[in-house]
Amino acid sequence: MHTSADIIRKAAVERVEVDCVRAALERDGYYVAHAAPQRERSDSFILGLAHSIGELYVPIDCDPAAPLIRTAPTRKRHAAPFDRPNAIGWHGDFATYEDRPELSLVYITRPDPRGGDYGAWRLASVEDVVTALGATEDGRAALGFLSSTPLPFSYSDDEDPRQFLVIEPRREGTGLRFYLPSIQRGCIAVYGEIPAQIAAALAQVEHAADEVARVVPTREGSLLVTSNWFALHDRVRQTISRKRAKREALLCFVRRINRAAD
Numbered sequence: 001m002h003t004s005a006d007i008i009r010k011a012a013v014e015r016v017e018v019d020c021v022r023a024a025l026e027r028d029g030y031y032v033a034h035a036a037p038q039r040e041r042s043d044s045f046i047l048g049l050a051h052s053i054g055e056l057y058v059p060i061d062c063d064p065a066a067p068l069i070r071t072a073p074t075r076k077r078h079a080a081p082f083d084r085p086n087a088i089g090w091h092g093d094f095a096t097y098e099d100r101p102e103l104s105l106v107y108i109t110r111p112d113p114r115g116g117d118y119g120a121w122r123l124a125s126v127e128d129v130v131t132a133l134g135a136t137e138d139g140r141a142a143l144g145f146l147s148s149t150p151l152p153f154s155y156s157d158d159e160d161p162r163q164f165l166v167i168e169p170r171r172e173g174t175g176l177r178f179y180l181p182s183i184q185r186g187c188i189a190v191y192g193e194i195p196a197q198i199a200a201a202l203a204q205v206e207h208a209a210d211e212v213a214r215v216v217p218t219r220e221g222s223l224l225v226t227s228n229w230f231a232l233h234d235r236v237r238q239t240i241s242r243k244r245a246k247r248e249a250l251l252c253f254v255r256r257i258n259r260a261a262d
Protein backbone atom coordinates (compact mmCIF):
# COMPACT_ATOMS: atom_id res chain seq x y z
CA MET A 1 0.00 0.00 0.00
CA HIS A 2 1.27 3.47 -0.87
CA THR A 3 0.86 6.20 1.71
CA SER A 4 0.44 9.76 0.49
CA ALA A 5 4.00 10.47 1.70
CA ASP A 6 5.29 7.64 -0.52
CA ILE A 7 3.49 9.04 -3.53
CA ILE A 8 4.80 12.55 -2.88
CA ARG A 9 8.35 11.22 -2.42
CA LYS A 10 8.18 9.17 -5.62
CA ALA A 11 6.89 12.16 -7.58
CA ALA A 12 9.81 14.27 -6.41
CA VAL A 13 12.43 11.58 -6.98
CA GLU A 14 11.21 11.10 -10.54
CA ARG A 15 11.81 14.74 -11.40
CA VAL A 16 15.01 15.50 -9.60
CA GLU A 17 17.79 13.03 -8.99
CA VAL A 18 18.15 13.15 -5.25
CA ASP A 19 21.62 11.64 -5.54
CA CYS A 20 22.63 14.59 -7.73
CA VAL A 21 21.34 16.97 -5.09
CA ARG A 22 23.36 15.23 -2.38
CA ALA A 23 26.52 15.14 -4.51
CA ALA A 24 26.22 18.86 -5.36
CA LEU A 25 25.61 19.73 -1.71
CA GLU A 26 28.77 17.87 -0.73
CA ARG A 27 30.83 19.43 -3.52
CA ASP A 28 29.52 23.03 -3.63
CA GLY A 29 27.25 23.44 -0.63
CA TYR A 30 24.31 24.03 -2.98
CA TYR A 31 22.38 22.47 -5.85
CA VAL A 32 20.71 24.56 -8.50
CA ALA A 33 18.64 23.35 -11.44
CA HIS A 34 15.72 24.07 -13.67
CA ALA A 35 12.90 21.63 -12.92
CA ALA A 36 9.87 21.29 -15.17
CA PRO A 37 7.15 23.69 -13.99
CA GLN A 38 4.80 21.77 -11.73
CA ARG A 39 1.87 24.19 -11.94
CA GLU A 40 -0.73 23.19 -9.37
CA ARG A 41 1.55 20.45 -7.98
CA SER A 42 4.34 22.80 -6.92
CA ASP A 43 3.62 22.44 -3.20
CA SER A 44 3.81 18.65 -3.19
CA PHE A 45 6.84 18.70 -5.52
CA ILE A 46 9.01 20.84 -3.25
CA LEU A 47 7.79 19.21 -0.04
CA GLY A 48 8.32 15.78 -1.56
CA LEU A 49 11.86 16.68 -2.58
CA ALA A 50 12.65 18.05 0.88
CA HIS A 51 11.18 14.93 2.44
CA SER A 52 13.30 12.66 0.26
CA ILE A 53 16.47 14.44 1.47
CA GLY A 54 15.77 14.59 5.19
CA GLU A 55 13.52 15.60 8.06
CA LEU A 56 11.29 18.60 7.36
CA TYR A 57 11.61 21.69 9.53
CA VAL A 58 8.42 23.48 10.53
CA PRO A 59 8.91 27.28 10.73
CA ILE A 60 6.82 29.26 13.20
CA ASP A 61 3.26 29.87 11.94
CA CYS A 62 3.56 27.12 9.31
CA ASP A 63 1.13 24.24 8.91
CA PRO A 64 3.03 21.14 10.17
CA ALA A 65 1.27 19.06 7.49
CA ALA A 66 2.68 21.29 4.71
CA PRO A 67 5.47 23.47 6.15
CA LEU A 68 5.87 25.86 3.22
CA ILE A 69 6.37 29.60 2.99
CA ARG A 70 4.96 31.29 -0.12
CA THR A 71 6.75 34.58 -0.77
CA ALA A 72 4.71 37.71 -1.48
CA PRO A 73 6.94 40.71 -2.27
CA THR A 74 5.78 43.92 -0.61
CA ARG A 75 7.01 47.38 0.33
CA LYS A 76 5.74 46.99 3.90
CA ARG A 77 8.47 48.00 6.32
CA HIS A 78 8.27 44.94 8.56
CA ALA A 79 8.17 42.39 5.75
CA ALA A 80 10.47 39.38 6.00
CA PRO A 81 13.80 39.95 4.18
CA PHE A 82 12.77 37.55 1.39
CA ASP A 83 9.65 39.67 0.69
CA ARG A 84 11.39 43.04 0.53
CA PRO A 85 12.22 44.62 -2.84
CA ASN A 86 15.91 45.21 -2.09
CA ALA A 87 18.59 42.52 -2.26
CA ILE A 88 18.80 40.35 0.87
CA GLY A 89 22.60 40.26 0.94
CA TRP A 90 24.85 37.27 1.59
CA HIS A 91 23.44 34.92 4.20
CA GLY A 92 22.56 31.46 5.39
CA ASP A 93 19.00 31.09 6.67
CA PHE A 94 18.15 31.03 10.39
CA ALA A 95 21.55 32.54 11.30
CA THR A 96 20.28 33.60 14.73
CA TYR A 97 19.05 30.09 15.66
CA GLU A 98 21.23 27.84 17.79
CA ASP A 99 19.77 24.75 16.14
CA ARG A 100 19.02 25.76 12.57
CA PRO A 101 17.79 23.78 9.56
CA GLU A 102 20.68 22.35 7.55
CA LEU A 103 19.06 23.04 4.17
CA SER A 104 16.77 25.56 2.54
CA LEU A 105 14.83 24.74 -0.63
CA VAL A 106 13.49 27.42 -2.95
CA TYR A 107 11.24 26.72 -5.94
CA ILE A 108 10.15 29.51 -8.27
CA THR A 109 6.51 29.31 -9.30
CA ARG A 110 6.35 32.76 -10.90
CA PRO A 111 9.31 34.81 -12.18
CA ASP A 112 9.84 38.48 -11.56
CA PRO A 113 7.67 40.56 -13.94
CA ARG A 114 10.84 42.16 -15.35
CA GLY A 115 12.48 38.79 -16.06
CA GLY A 116 14.83 36.34 -14.38
CA ASP A 117 17.72 38.74 -13.80
CA TYR A 118 15.51 40.43 -11.20
CA GLY A 119 15.23 38.32 -8.09
CA ALA A 120 18.18 36.24 -9.38
CA TRP A 121 20.12 34.10 -6.92
CA ARG A 122 23.75 34.69 -6.08
CA LEU A 123 25.45 31.60 -4.70
CA ALA A 124 28.84 31.04 -3.11
CA SER A 125 30.36 27.85 -1.74
CA VAL A 126 31.83 28.40 1.74
CA GLU A 127 34.87 26.40 0.69
CA ASP A 128 35.47 28.91 -2.12
CA VAL A 129 34.85 31.85 0.21
CA VAL A 130 37.40 30.50 2.71
CA THR A 131 39.93 29.90 -0.08
CA ALA A 132 39.46 33.47 -1.33
CA LEU A 133 39.89 34.81 2.22
CA GLY A 134 43.08 32.81 2.62
CA ALA A 135 44.60 34.48 -0.43
CA THR A 136 45.05 37.93 1.13
CA GLU A 137 46.51 39.24 4.37
CA ASP A 138 43.29 41.04 5.34
CA GLY A 139 41.30 37.93 4.45
CA ARG A 140 43.51 35.73 6.63
CA ALA A 141 43.12 38.21 9.51
CA ALA A 142 39.33 38.01 9.10
CA LEU A 143 39.46 34.20 9.06
CA GLY A 144 41.44 34.16 12.31
CA PHE A 145 39.21 36.71 14.03
CA LEU A 146 35.89 35.19 12.95
CA SER A 147 37.03 31.66 13.91
CA SER A 148 37.96 32.69 17.44
CA THR A 149 35.69 35.58 18.49
CA PRO A 150 31.98 34.96 19.06
CA LEU A 151 29.83 37.83 17.74
CA PRO A 152 26.34 38.92 18.85
CA PHE A 153 23.45 38.08 16.47
CA SER A 154 19.93 39.53 16.76
CA TYR A 155 17.15 38.92 14.26
CA SER A 156 15.06 41.84 15.55
CA ASP A 157 15.43 44.81 17.88
CA ASP A 158 13.25 43.17 20.54
CA GLU A 159 15.32 39.98 20.60
CA ASP A 160 18.28 39.53 22.97
CA PRO A 161 21.53 38.95 21.06
CA ARG A 162 22.99 35.45 20.98
CA GLN A 163 26.72 34.88 20.69
CA PHE A 164 28.00 32.67 17.88
CA LEU A 165 31.19 32.15 15.95
CA VAL A 166 30.80 33.22 12.32
CA ILE A 167 33.25 30.52 11.23
CA GLU A 168 32.52 27.25 12.98
CA PRO A 169 34.14 23.87 12.41
CA ARG A 170 31.47 21.26 11.56
CA ARG A 171 31.78 17.52 11.14
CA GLU A 172 31.63 17.89 7.34
CA GLY A 173 33.92 20.92 7.03
CA THR A 174 34.13 24.62 7.78
CA GLY A 175 30.70 26.09 8.43
CA LEU A 176 29.63 29.71 8.14
CA ARG A 177 26.93 31.51 10.09
CA PHE A 178 26.35 34.83 8.39
CA TYR A 179 23.70 37.50 7.93
CA LEU A 180 25.12 41.01 8.13
CA PRO A 181 22.00 42.86 9.42
CA SER A 182 21.64 40.37 12.30
CA ILE A 183 25.26 40.84 13.38
CA GLN A 184 25.02 44.62 12.97
CA ARG A 185 21.85 44.65 15.11
CA GLY A 186 23.56 42.46 17.72
CA CYS A 187 26.58 44.78 17.82
CA ILE A 188 24.39 47.86 18.32
CA ALA A 189 22.60 46.08 21.19
CA VAL A 190 25.83 45.01 22.89
CA TYR A 191 28.38 47.74 22.02
CA GLY A 192 26.13 50.64 20.96
CA GLU A 193 28.01 50.63 17.63
CA ILE A 194 29.60 48.30 15.12
CA PRO A 195 33.25 47.99 16.20
CA ALA A 196 35.67 48.67 13.34
CA GLN A 197 37.43 45.29 13.63
CA ILE A 198 34.12 43.44 13.33
CA ALA A 199 32.93 45.60 10.40
CA ALA A 200 36.24 45.03 8.59
CA ALA A 201 36.17 41.24 9.08
CA LEU A 202 32.55 40.97 7.89
CA ALA A 203 33.31 43.14 4.86
CA GLN A 204 36.11 40.69 3.98
CA VAL A 205 33.60 37.80 3.99
CA GLU A 206 31.22 39.72 1.70
CA HIS A 207 34.07 40.72 -0.58
CA ALA A 208 35.29 37.12 -0.83
CA ALA A 209 31.75 35.89 -1.55
CA ASP A 210 31.37 38.54 -4.27
CA GLU A 211 34.59 37.29 -5.83
CA VAL A 212 33.52 33.64 -6.07
CA ALA A 213 29.78 34.20 -6.64
CA ARG A 214 27.74 32.46 -9.28
CA VAL A 215 24.64 34.37 -10.45
CA VAL A 216 21.60 32.33 -11.47
CA PRO A 217 18.54 34.03 -13.03
CA THR A 218 15.28 32.71 -11.54
CA ARG A 219 12.55 31.54 -13.91
CA GLU A 220 9.45 29.44 -13.43
CA GLY A 221 10.74 26.04 -12.33
CA SER A 222 14.10 27.27 -10.98
CA LEU A 223 15.09 25.17 -8.01
CA LEU A 224 17.69 25.82 -5.32
CA VAL A 225 18.70 23.49 -2.53
CA THR A 226 21.27 25.20 -0.37
CA SER A 227 23.14 24.33 2.78
CA ASN A 228 22.84 26.95 5.48
CA TRP A 229 26.32 26.02 6.75
CA PHE A 230 28.34 25.33 3.62
CA ALA A 231 27.04 27.95 1.18
CA LEU A 232 25.98 31.56 1.22
CA HIS A 233 23.05 32.71 -0.87
CA ASP A 234 21.56 36.04 -1.84
CA ARG A 235 18.52 37.17 -3.80
CA VAL A 236 19.12 40.33 -5.82
CA ARG A 237 16.61 43.16 -6.13
CA GLN A 238 13.08 42.09 -7.07
CA THR A 239 10.22 44.12 -8.55
CA ILE A 240 7.14 45.29 -6.71
CA SER A 241 4.60 45.93 -9.45
CA ARG A 242 1.04 47.03 -8.93
CA LYS A 243 0.01 45.97 -12.43
CA ARG A 244 1.86 42.72 -12.99
CA ALA A 245 1.95 39.52 -10.91
CA LYS A 246 4.91 39.55 -8.53
CA ARG A 247 7.68 36.96 -8.29
CA GLU A 248 6.63 33.97 -6.19
CA ALA A 249 8.85 31.38 -4.57
CA LEU A 250 8.02 28.44 -2.33
CA LEU A 251 10.41 27.99 0.58
CA CYS A 252 10.81 24.94 2.76
CA PHE A 253 13.50 23.64 5.03
CA VAL A 254 15.23 20.41 6.00
CA ARG A 255 16.16 20.19 9.67
CA ARG A 256 18.59 17.29 9.22
CA ILE A 257 19.81 15.51 6.10
CA ASN A 258 19.28 11.75 6.20
CA ARG A 259 22.78 10.35 5.98
CA ALA A 260 23.58 6.76 5.15
CA ALA A 261 25.96 6.51 8.12
CA ASP A 262 23.39 7.80 10.66
Ligand SMILES: [Fe+2]
Pocket residue numbers: 091092093104233
Ligand atom coordinates in the same frame (compact mmCIF):
# COMPACT_ATOMS: atom_id res chain seq x y z
FE1 LIG B 1 17.64 32.86 2.42
